[in-house]
Amino acid sequence: MSVPSADHSVAAVLHRLGIHAVNHGAGTGRWIETKGAELVSKNPATNEPIAAVRQASAADYEAVAAEAARAFETWRMVPAPKRGEVVRLLGNALRAHKDDLGRLVSLENGKILSEGLGEVQEMIDICDFALGLSRQLYGMTMPSERPLHRMYEQWQPLGPVGVVSAFNFPVAVWAWNAAIAAVCGDPVIWKPSSKVPLAAVAVQNICDRVMADAGFPGIFNLVIGPREVGERLLTDRRVPLISATGSCRMGKRIAELVGPRFGRTILELGGNNAIIVLEDADLDLAVRAVTFAAVGTAGQRCTTPRRLVVQKGVARTMVARLCGTYKSIRIGDPLLPDTLMGPLIDAGAVDEMMKALEQAKAEGGEVVCGGKRLDGPGNFVEPTLVRARPEMKIVQEETFAPVLYVIEVADVDEAILVNNGVPQGLSSAIFTRDLLAAEKFLSAAGSDCGIANVNIGTSGAEIGGAFGGEKDTGGGREAGSDSWKMYMRRQTVTINYSKELPLAQGVRFEV
Numbered sequence: 001m002s003v004p005s006a007d008h009s010v011a012a013v014l015h016r017l018g019i020h021a022v023n024h025g026a027g028t029g030r031w032i033e034t035k036g037a038e039l040v041s042k043n044p045a046t047n048e049p050i051a052a053v054r055q056a057s058a059a060d061y062e063a064v065a066a067e068a069a070r071a072f073e074t075w076r077m078v079p080a081p082k083r084g085e086v087v088r089l090l091g092n093a094l095r096a097h098k099d100d101l102g103r104l105v106s107l108e109n110g111k112i113l114s115e116g117l118g119e120v121q122e123m124i125d126i127c128d129f130a131l132g133l134s135r136q137l138y139g140m141t142m143p144s145e146r147p148l149h150r151m152y153e154q155w156q157p158l159g160p161v162g163v164v165s166a167f168n169f170p171v172a173v174w175a176w177n178a179a180i181a182a183v184c185g186d187p188v189i190w191k192p193s194s195k196v197p198l199a200a201v202a203v204q205n206i207c208d209r210v211m212a213d214a215g216f217p218g219i220f221n222l223v224i225g226p227r228e229v230g231e232r233l234l235t236d237r238r239v240p241l242i243s244a245t246g247s248c249r250m251g252k253r254i255a256e257l258v259g260p261r262f263g264r265t266i267l268e269l270g271g272n273n274a275i276i277v278l279e280d281a282d283l284d285l286a287v288r289a290v291t292f293a294a295v296g297t298a299g300q301r302c303t304t305p306r307r308l309v310v311q312k313g314v315a316r317t318m319v320a321r322l323c324g325t326y327k328s329i330r331i332g333d334p335l336l337p338d339t340l341m342g343p344l345i346d347a348g349a350v351d352e353m354m355k356a357l358e359q360a361k362a363e364g365g366e367v368v369c370g371g372k373r374l375d376g377p378g379n380f381v382e383p384t385l386v387r388a389r390p391e392m393k394i395v396q397e398e399t400f401a402p403v404l405y406v407i408e409v410a411d412v413d414e415a416i417l418v419n420n421g422v423p424q425g426l427s428s429a430i431f432t433r434d435l436l437a438a439e440k441f442l443s444a445a446g447s448d449c450g451i452a453n454v455n456i457g458t459s460g461a462e463i464g465g466a467f468g469g470e471k472d473t474g475g476g477r478e479a480g481s482d483s484w485k486m487y488m489r490r491q492t493v494t495i496n497y498s499k500e501l502p503l504a505q506g507v508r509f510e511v
């Protein structure tokens with residue numbers, strides 16, 4: 001259960017989470033005295049510093065990786081349900097810290113408090129999921145073609161898992177990976193985004209206490225450092241799996257570095273998601289869903305819709321209604337209860353949004369509402385709608401901001417073509433009451449994305465499903481369903497309990 005604390009001042013929240021003015025940048029159960037350049041984390045709503053981290057060096061990384069490799073030797077032999085019990089304790093510690101950690105996420109990342117708290121809830125949910133999973137790491141048995149032989153497959157722990165996370169989910173993405181990896185028998189080495197290092201320090205503090213009590217240091221490890229430290233993780237042969245969340249550009253670099261050593265990757269990369277609204281849709285529902293999906297998190301979710309694909313007959317109404325709703329969005333301090341949209345992560349993100357709008361206009365797009373940066377300290381912008389055509393270059397890219405391109409189509413067939421006509425393939429949605437249109441969208445010839453929704457938006461996935469996307473989104477799957485299999489080594493076993501040695505396929509080899 002979450003225990004809200006009376007004192008919500010920034011100083012009190014940071015204190016309770018063990019965040020100092022300057023923090024160490026590497027930990028393995030105990031903090032390592034890192035001596036690298038100071039990384040100052042700023043509040044994106046004011047651009048004022050919150051606290052700093054002294055970054056890790058290559059030598060610090062070595063110490064962390066050696067500890068993770070050592071911890072693997074013990075952890076892999078702990079029965080999976082016992083590992084699940086440790087993850088249950090982590091979930092409980094997160095429940096106790098939900099309020100503070102959610103506030104820190106909002107403070108450092110700029111998402112509104114309800115989303116900051118939601119992110120911590122996602123961590124708790126995945127711990128619960130992983131606990132159940134720890135008794136369900138099932139292998140199959142299969143009939144052997146040879147007499148008195150038994151064949152089955154078993155799933156073995158894989159080794160330390162490298163987790164590289166993006167700024168927009170400072171803690172949840174780590175948990176998706178870490179809780180599953182831990183029950184699978186794998187320690188984790190986390191390289192968080194340098195834009196949100198304090199949330200990672202806070203999580204590490206929580207983990208350290210839980211793991212010290214449980215007697216398993218070295219399972220959850222953290223390294224905050226510059227690019228060369230991150231790349232050490234990618235090229236480290238002791239780390240058989242890299243699970244990386246971030247831009248498509250980053251994913252290509254990761255694939256280049258991990259591929260040559262035949263490491264495994266889970267790549268969760270950029271999206272360019274579309275919501276289709278057909279003429280028979282419930283427009284009240286569609287307007288609410290599109291607004292939450294496009295404006296929520298200030299458009300900084302990988303699943304944020306970038307394209308609204310709307311059938312001609314309702315295009316004018318949808319645009320008018322969305323403009324009205326967009327104007328009512330309360331933009332401001334993400335920690336205030338009434339705020340619906342916080343700032344972008346930094347000034348660079350605001351510049352990128354403005355550049356994208358200029359390019360859209362140059363390519364013939366028309367800004368129909370929003371489009372401006374807001375005065376004041378902080379990186380605030382207006383949520384924006386742009387009339388566009390699908391083939392525009394800027395529409396083919398992911399702009400990580402609350403910009404939604406409106407594209408008119410004649411029918412569901414054209415809508416599906418537009419949905420699929422981008423390099424990325426993460427999330428997609430259709431609003432319709434026509435069963436035939438919905439099923440067409442969900443068919444093999446329909447949406448080509450990893451996620452396809454009917455009458456709900458593209459964002460806000462639950463942890464129970466496998467999460468990820470196709471094409472330039474990287475093809476990885478995390479969280480629920482059978483995503484755990486990526487974190488384990490499949491082993492096929494054949495046991496001969498006869499006194500003969502029959503060979504498969506009838507091969508004879510008499511000696």
Ligand code: NAD
Nearest residue numbers: 165166167192193230231245246247250268269270271302
């Ligand atoms: P980013 O690509 O700039 O950085 C992501 C992470 O990769 C950071 O930790 C960064 O430090 C690290 N990184 C970058 N280059 C690296 C290298 N050469 N070696 C090691 N580490 C490296 O992304 P961002 O701006 O933090 O996040 C936004 C992007 O993430 C968007 O494109 C968004 O769609 C994507 N994203 C995808 C998902 C998903 O599940 N598909 C989820 C969240 C975010």
